[in-house]
Amino acid sequence: MLKQLEDQGDWRLPMEREHTSAPSSHVIIAMLRMLWHGQHDRHGGQPSAPGNVSVDEAQVAVSVAVTLVQWFDAGLIQRASG
Numbered sequence: 001m002l003k004q005l006e007d008q009g010d011w012r013l014p015m016e017r018e019h020t021s022a023p024s025s026h027v028i029i030a031m032l033r034m035l036w037h038g039q040h041d042r043h044g045g046q047p048s049a050p051g052n053v054s055v056d057e058a059q060v061a062v063s064v065a066v067t068l069v070q071w072f073d074a075g076l077i078q079r080a081s082g
Helices: 002-008 024-038 055-073
Strands: none
Touching: 002 024, 024 055
16 A cells, blocks of 8 residues: 555645645655554564564554544545545
8 A cells, every 4th residue: 555655645734835855745655654664573474573662652552543544544645526
């Protein structure tokens, strides 16, 4: 899924005023990438067993995942029209 969103490059949040250094399309990809990279051992088919995960790291991962799921579920992450 991450690769598809990266390749398409036109997914965004409905933010009218975006900072040029952090457009919502980049933020979405960065959040997904952070979860994928930081939690790779939790995905099926990965060779490594779960490593040592701190409570702080787990809280961040869950919070980011919940935010992304809520945004997708609410239809807030959308393809840019144009």
